[in-house]
Amino acid sequence: MTGVKLAVIGGSGIYDIEGLEGASWQTVETPWGAPSDAILTGRLAGLDVCFLPRHGRGHPLPPTEVPYRANIAALKQLGVTHVLSVSAVGSFREEMAPGDFVVVDQFIDRTVNRAKTFFEAGLVAHVSVAHPVCADLAARAGAAARSAGVTVHDGGTYLAMEGPQFSTLAESRMYRESWGADVIGMTNMPEAKLAREAELHYASVAMVTDYDSWHPDHGEVDVNDIRRVLAANGAHARATVAALAADLAGAAPGACATGCATALDHALLTRPEARDPALVAKLSGIAGRVLGNG
Numbered sequence: 126m127t128g129v130k131l132a133v134i135g136g137s138g139i140y141d142i143e144g145l146e147g148a149s150w151q152t153v154e155t156p157w158g159a160p161s162d163a164i165l166t167g168r169l170a171g172l173d174v175c176f177l178p179r180h181g182r183g184h185p186l187p188p189t190e191v192p193y194r195a196n197i198a199a200l201k202q203l204g205v206t207h208v209l210s211v212s213a214v215g216s217f218r219e220e221m222a223p224g225d226f227v228v229v230d231q232f233i234d235r236t237v238n239r240a241k242t243f244f245e246a247g248l249v250a251h252v253s254v255a256h257p258v259c260a261d262l263a264a265r266a267g268a269a270a271r272s273a274g275v276t277v278h279d280g281g282t283y284l285a286m287e288g289p290q291f292s293t294l295a296e297s298r299m300y301r302e303s304w305g306a307d308v309i310g311m312t313n314m315p316e317a318k319l320a321r322e323a324e325l326h327y328a329s330v331a332m333v334t335d336y337d338s339w340h341p342d343h344g345e346v347d348v349n350d351i352r353r354v355l356a357a358n359g360a361h362a363r364a365t366v367a368a369l370a371a372d373l374a375g376a377a378p379g380a381c382a383t384g385c386a387t388a389l390d391h392a393l394l395t396r397p398e399a400r401d402p403a404l405v406a407k408l409s410g411i412a413g414r415v416l417g418n419g
């Protein structure tokens with residue numbers, strides 16, 4: 126297949142992927158600084174694949190300090206078209222049990238301390254994130270996880286919190302009972318929004334590690350419990366990525382129904398004569414398709 130390049134952003138507990146042919150760690154710089162770490166590139170099941178450990182190898186970066194813009198910009202610079210996030214989450218639903226994967230289809234963004242857009246003063250853009258994940262990539266990711274033997278839930282609302290502390294009991298109950306969230310994590314926002322601005326296909330597989338703090342039989346969240354579930358899930362995550370790569374290599378996805386690759390078509394609001402030339406140049410790697418400087 127031509128043109129498809131898959132990136133995997135590995136969350137907590139996933140700092141590497143195995144089996145890449147010709148694997149090498151590449152250092153990448155972007156106009157928004159360095160990404161979380163070097164990026165592993167190679168081929169998997171016949172597909173060009175990149176891997177970026179979101180928190181860096183050894184997990185030095187807390188969720189607030191992850192350089193989300195640099196991460197997405199670096200992947201775009203490497204020619205990535207499709208991004209799969211693999212993340213640890215707490216569950217608000219009895220049936221979404223530790224060990225299960227939830228293929229997220231909606232987000233509630235409660236993060237407050239992160240740069241959330243590539244488009245600043247001098248070039249304003251408003252993309253739609255009504256449908257924040259690529260429906261086609263999400264369906265493929267769900268099928269890949271099922272083929273790896275995982276219990277998969279198709280669809281779910283991911284509440285992105287700032288962290289790094291876990292939620293209070295009152296917050297946990299509110300997110301679950303009043304807000305209708307299904308899972309909670311600290312990283313998929315603004316990542317998904319930035320991926321949309323960069324016209325990348327983005328999907329998120331949320332690996333349930335705990336029941337947050339609402340569940341009467343499970344007590345509080347404990348990082349040690351999370352670590353244990355993550356260790357058990359590592360093989361499932363790797364098998365999911367391998368199956369997804371094989372699927373993408375075997376069937377050329379056309380334009381997706383979500384419109385990820387054309388998100389900027391009608392998004393730029395600043396008139397050409399009012400644009401900041403320096404920002405226009407800075408954005409060439411993200412928005413060159415519509416700015417004409419890509």
Ligand SMILES: CSC[C@H]1O[C@H](OP(=O)(O)O)[C@H](O)[C@@H]1O
Binds near residue numbers: 288
């Ligand atoms: C290890 S528990 C909290 C931590 O794990 C998740 O990270 P990621 O989404 O990168 O897997 C969660 O969002 C928190 O950052």
Ligand SMILES: Nc1ncnc2[nH]cnc12
Binds near residue numbers: 291292311334338346
């Ligand atoms: N309960 C939880 N809250 C926020 N992020 C998480 N990551 C894993 N479990 C979590």
